[in-house]
Amino acid sequence: MTKFAIGVDLGGTNLKLGAIDEKGTLLEKIEINAETQDGPSEVIKKICANISKLNERWGQTYKLSGIGAGIAGIMKLEEGRVITAPNLPGWEGFPVRSRIEEGIGRTFKLENDGNVAALGEKWMGAGRNSQHLAFMTLGTGIGGGLILDGQIWHGISGMAAELGHITVYPEGNLCNCGNYGCLEAYASATAIVRGARHLIKTKQASLKMKELFVSSKEVEAKDIYRLAKLGDSSSVELFSRMGTSLGIAIAGLIHIFDIDTFVLGGGAIPSWDVFEDSMFLEVETRSFVQRADPRNIYKSQLGSNAGIYGAARLSFL
Numbered sequence: 001m002t003k004f005a006i007g008v009d010l011g012g013t014n015l016k017l018g019a020i021d022e023k024g025t026l027l028e029k030i031e032i033n034a035e036t037q038d039g040p041s042e043v044i045k046k047i048c049a050n051i052s053k054l055n056e057r058w059g060q061t062y063k064l065s066g067i068g069a070g071i072a073g074i075m076k077l078e079e080g081r082v083i084t085a086p087n088l089p090g091w092e093g094f095p096v097r098s099r100i101e102e103g104i105g106r107t108f109k110l111e112n113d114g115n116v117a118a119l120g121e122k123w124m125g126a127g128r129n130s131q132h133l134a135f136m137t138l139g140t141g142i143g144g145g146l147i148l149d150g151q152i153w154h155g156i157s158g159m160a161a162e163l164g165h166i167t168v169y170p171e172g173n174l175c176n177c178g179n180y181g182c183l184e185a186y187a188s189a190t191a192i193v194r195g196a197r198h199l200i201k202t203k204q205a206s207l208k209m210k211e212l213f214v215s216s217k218e219v220e221a222k223d224i225y226r227l228a229k230l231g232d233s234s235s236v237e238l239f240s241r242m243g244t245s246l247g248i249a250i251a252g253l254i255h256i257f258d259i260d261t262f263v264l265g266g267g268a269i270p271s272w273d274v275f276e277d278s279m280f281l282e283v284e285t286r287s288f289v290q291r292a293d294p295r296n297i298y299k300s301q302l303g304s305n306a307g308i309y310g311a312a313r314l315s316f317l
């Protein structure tokens with residue numbers, strides 16, 4: 001009997017679940033609003049109900065190998081407890097693993113969301129051919145995951161691969177973490193919009209950018225991307241700095257880990273064509289290793305499904 005696993009991916013906005021067989025075929029995906037404002041107990045109820053739904057539907061034809069989840073927060077994995085989760089209000093200290101295990105009546109594998117996305121790309125995505133990869137998700141913030149020798153690298157406390165908080169400009173912009181000049185403050189979708197607002201405030205913005213902010217109340221990174229595609233100087237400058245920042249971080253990671261594959265995912269990836277040149281140039285400029293032996297920097301292949309793939313994969317390892 002072919003095995004399948006259920007992977008859960010809980011972010012600040014969406015809750016995704018997937019039933020995936022051991023060959024990596026996505027049998028079914030459920031995506032709903034996580035409604036995290038209702039607090040952890042309500043979210044756990046939704047997770048457990050949808051796990052049961054998938055198990056009832058697929059557990060007849062396939063044998064359930066296990067269930068895993070990636071959760072958007074920093075966790076004490078041995079205890080199965082959330083330490084801090086800026087995108088999940090009220091989850092600090094919450095014993096997420098035991099509460100899910102009580103709800104579903106079986107054991108359950110817990111991970112950080114960046115780690116499972118990295119594992120998903122390693123299993124069925126852009127990192128399939130590599131044993132060593134770093135994954136970054138460029139969205140509201142920047143999440144990360146590191147796979148070394150085919151395994152998730154957790155560090156001593158499970159906090160490894162907070163790649164968004166690598167300092168790229170020592171005296172740069174304030175980051176949500178309280179530090180200045182983090183990668184996240186330059187290369188996330190939020191940073192692009194914030195950068196545009198700064199140009200307007202300091203009277204450095206182009207006419208087109210000023211017009212965009214006058215005509216739209218809720219400007220998003222994709223609106224600024226559209227301007228960059230039209231050649232708008234301020235927008236091009238913001239995405240160029242995004243690429244440069246990524247290049248600085250990637251060059252550093254090459255020198256530390258000597259890894260061959262970098263995978264970038266998240267909501268900002270559709271703007272790849274306006275930041276890739278500055279990113280590749282910066283990696284080459286800063287890394288003699290890259291010049292001697294070029295490493296691969298890929299777009300995510302699994303997109304928003306990377307998390308459910310990786311979470312399911314936890315049960316097949």
Ligand SMILES: [Zn+2]
Nearest residue numbers: 165175177182
């Ligand atoms: Zn930071």
